[in-house]
Amino acid sequence: MTREISGRWAIHETMGAKPKAEFLGPGLQSVTLPIYLSAGLGVRPRTVLERVEGMVEAGTAEYLVIGNRPVGGNPFRLTGSSETWNTIFNRGELAKATLSITLEEYA
Template sequence: MIGTLGRKIIFEVSDDRAMTFRDMTRDISGRWAEHEVLGRKPKPEFLGPANQSVSLTITLSVSLGVRPRNVLEAIEGMVEAGTAEYLVIGHRTVGKNPFRLTASSETWDRVYSRGELSKATVTITLEEYT
């Protein structure tokens, strides 16, 4: 197993199934305020850490043992329910807190004659939930 996003999204490669991600980006930043001082440069003040964000792209293909529509529906449900889950990669959590799915963008790459979705690409956006 490569990792998980909660219990519904499992990244793995096995004899029967391959579901992986690519282009994962993680943004970590701090929150700062600037106080204006008359006749002088502004004074910065560190307010604390900002929420981290993660974006990653997942390829879903029937030929790799994945049912694209089922995974897309699970992701849709997580986005619309405001679900927050831990992102685990290589048995280590990413960040200290769970992440909420704030958005997903799907591309239906291959659809067969009866409307069966056989290949899709989805990019999900996660934001730290504290």
């Protein structure tokens, strides 16, 4: 998991002096999460990919919980996903896939 936390800043130009920086407040946090899906580990990769696709297209926002603790203080919205189909059996059954999801804080 990669988590990015930032602040929002404005730069004001001044005549004959260096620009002045002004802190506006915290920025939105973002998370990128790679996920390995394998039928051998008891999941149905295609079902998970379809659910994630539905969440991206519906604009769903949920709390991100890892280890029974929420990440950040606000829910995150799923802004995008990228999938790689690694192993497909001869009848078209997806056995292994790699999924990367991108989340942004929903304040």
